Amino acid sequence: MNSGDYVSVKLAKKDIKGVLLESYDKSVVLLKLESGYNIGIPKENIFDIKVIRKGKKIEDDFKIPESKGKKKIGLIVTGGTIASKLDPRTGGVNALTEVGEFAKFYPKLFEKCEVDVVSPFMELSENMGSSHWKKLANEVKKMLDDKSIEGIIITHGSDTLHYTSAVLSFMLDVNKPVALTFSQRSIDRGSSDAELNLICSAEFALSNAAEVVIVGHATSDDEYCHALRGTKVRKMHTSRRDTFDAINDKPIARVWPDKIKFLGNYKAKGQEVTLDDKFNDKIALVKFYPGQDSKIIDYYMKRKYKGVIIEMTGLGHVSENWISKLKKCIKSGVFVCGTAQTIYGALNPKVYSTGRKLEKIGVIYLKDMLSETAFVKLGWVLGHKNWDVKKKMLENISGEFNNFLD
Structure with a gap:
């Protein structure tokens, strides 16, 4: 029985199976379970250990398969x-x-x-x-x-x-x-x-x-x-x-x-x-939640962030008391974009008054773009000083928008 063998350890009330690991404590048997976690079992609690299959041995003289003529x-x-x-x-x-x-x-x-x-x-x-x-x-x-x-x-x-x-x-x-x-x-x-x-x-x-x-x-x-x-x-x-x-x-x-x-x-x-590997790291991804203090936006303004993605509720909403704060943020030169918390579906700011107000102050609604995709796209776009940020964020550059979404 060697390290790497797949074994079954018999205890008083159950059997435990796993890969046998080298244990530095000789009084403990160490196993890696199927879950990926390790477990140590005192030898005094073990009735028997059986090898179910031997560990894979890969010979030192292993030769890479012949690749001649292959793509x-x-x-x-x-x-x-x-x-x-x-x-x-x-x-x-x-x-x-x-x-x-x-x-x-x-x-x-x-x-x-x-x-x-x-x-x-x-x-x-x-x-x-x-x-x-x-x-x-x-x-x-x-x-x-x-x-x-x-x-x-x-x-x-x-x-x-x-x-x-x-x-x-x-x-x-x-x-x-x-x-x-x-x-x-x-x-x-x-x-x-x-x-x-x-x-x-x-x-x-x-x-x-x-x-x-x-x-x-x-x-x-x-x-x-x-x-x-x-x-x-x-x-x-x-x-x-x-x-x-x-x-x-x-x-x-x-x-x-x-x-x-x-x-x-x-x-x-x-x-x-x-x-084109330009990238601006002064970006953030913020998830809005009920009761959230809008002062979180102050944090990013004070630290001279250039862009913020906000994961919004529903069709693209945040609390009414956020609107004035976001307006100030946008006026200071920070680009604020909206994505959907729901993951599936697209934002539509025109359905409810909150969305219309947010769009009016300059929030860029990113339709069905995923938040993580929007985050890296904003960093990439902001890496280019002379680009029109809003225009580029709304341009379908690499399939990030589904224009045929139901």
């Missing part, structure tokens, strides 16, 4: 569960950043195509910001300029993946497919979603679509994936494998490991890629 894709590794492996000694995870490491854990990817792997940084997605987005956009541009590369996969943590997919959609006018992907459960877990997501991402990366998308499980089963437009997608569940969904839109494509079916219009591959 090439670029793989940009930035982190996330999909780019990690369990360390049975510690119960933690280690990053996969080398070609050989990826080939060991995802051999089907390397059987499908030749892969160039780069890792500009490894970061938890909640720690990412504009500096990471700029670095990533430049790495994507570099790979897209390589004529031997058909398309790109980006591995990324799922928590803020939709922010990154949206900002890349604005910073880059791509000429080839760019698929961002993730996993909710690491590759060493039996219920992992990692391999299907990655293989389907490769299928999309080899397609004729010049789009930035998120590729991931379409259902909780290992059937197929959806390719979701980078500006119209959102994480909708903390842990489900089909956590990402198209909002006020439909998937661009349904993707299997060996085929792809496009479900609507998409931009086809072009000749050149353009990069």
Whole structure:
């Protein structure tokens, strides 16, 4: 019995199953449970331990599958569960950043195509910001300029993946497919979603679509994936494998490991890629709630913020006592935009008096644009000093508006 083995521990009233980890306390058996959590069990409470299956052993002399004659894709590794492996000694995870490491854990990817792997940084997605987005956009541009590369996969943590997919959609006018992907459960877990997501991402990366998308499980089963437009997608569940969904839109494509079916219009591959990575960090995303003190707006004015996205109730409302504060804010030079708390549907300021008043003082209503998309778009637009901010925020640059929404 060794670290990494999947075992069943018999206790007085129940059995506990998990991956055996190396324990520094010899009186405790340490397991990683299917939930992902670790548990320590005193040996004195254990009646028996049985090995259900031996841990996977990957030989040091593993050879990457022959790629001669296969199409090439670029793989940009930035982190996330999909780019990690369990360390049975510690119960933690280690990053996969080398070609050989990826080939060991995802051999089907390397059987499908030749892969160039780069890792500009490894970061938890909640720690990412504009500096990471700029670095990533430049790495994507570099790979897209390589004529031997058909398309790109980006591995990324799922928590803020939709922010990154949206900002890349604005910073880059791509000429080839760019698929961002993730996993909710690491590759060493039996219920992992990692391999299907990655293989389907490769299928999309080899397609004729010049789009930035998120590729991931379409259902909780290992059937197929959806390719979701980078500006119209959102994480909708903390842990489900089909956590990402198209909002006020439909998937661009349904993707299997060996085929792809496009479900609507998409931009086809072009000749050149353009990069515009300007970004202004003096922006905020504020969720309005009943009874909220409008003085929160003073905070952003005093700190010289340039733009604020307000998630509004219903068709686009905030409390009446906010109107004078927002008017002052807008007059001071801050751009104030509205998005919908409901996520689905579009704002319409003309239905009720509050909306009409807010529109009159200069609030920019962003229709059905997602709050996270609006946030990064505002930062990108404000990065350009000579742009007409309102005009650009209302321009459908990368599919962020659905003009055919019911």
